[in-house]
Amino acid sequence: MTEQMEMLEEDTQKGKYMTFKSGNEYFGIELKYICEIIQIQNITEVPETEDYIKGLINLRGKIIPVIDVRLRFKQEVIEYDDRTCIIIINVKSTMVGLIVEKIEDVVTIDEGAITPPPSLSSANGKNKYVYGLGRVRDKVKLLLDPEKILNDEELEMFEDLSNENIMEEN
Structure with missing residues (x-):
């Protein structure tokens, strides 16, 4: 029964x-990855991390790493x-927060309306994170x-940090 419920939810x-908006561009993440928005x-x-890794938040007792998408x-x-x-997503069983400028909407994008991104050598680095371009209107x-x-x-590292903080709280 549970398996059927999961399949229905996935459908x-x-x-x-x-x-969501970041800079002058709009991005999309599949709903199946999103846990909540706060x-x-x-x-x-967290000292000695990349500048885009803003640190950790405590969300109802769970330690969640947060990165700034911009x-x-x-x-x-x-x-x-x-x-x-902050959009809380689940990536490979690790909860991560994405700081975004502004949530836009939840949209449906048919597979036929998604094209692969151009294979340009992207100096700004976004291309390696983008798997498709979705046309919405x-x-x-x-x-x-x-x-x-x-x-x-x-x-x-995030998994280790989360586990360390959970142990410190106990």
């Missing part, structure tokens, strides 16, 4: 993307405001592969 999320909150910095994509730094939020959304936003070493 209802198929082709659905949470879209307001920006206090972030505990900085990850080498866009200019902006001040966080009341529209800034007259706009194009850059569809992100959450598993490529963080590399395996970063995911491992």
Whole structure:
């Protein structure tokens, strides 16, 4: 019965993307990766990490690493405001928060409306995280592969940090 429920849930999320703004571009992440969206909150910095890794938040007792999407994509730094939020995603069984400027919408993008990104050598670095371009009405959304936003070493570090903090709390 549970397996049928999971399959049904997957079907209802198929082709659905949470879209958000970063810089002048709009991105999309498949809903199946998204756990929740929260307001920006206090972030505990982690020393000696990349600048886009903002630190850790405590979300109802769970320690979650947070990265700034703008900085990850080498866009200019902006001040966080009341529209800034954190999208909590699940990547390879690790919860990660993505700080984004503004949530746009949940949209359905048919597979036929998704094309592979151009194979340009991308100086700005976004191309390696984008697996497709989704056409929604007259706009194009850059569809992100959450598993490529963080590399395996970063995911491992986040897992270790989360486990350390959980142990310190006990």
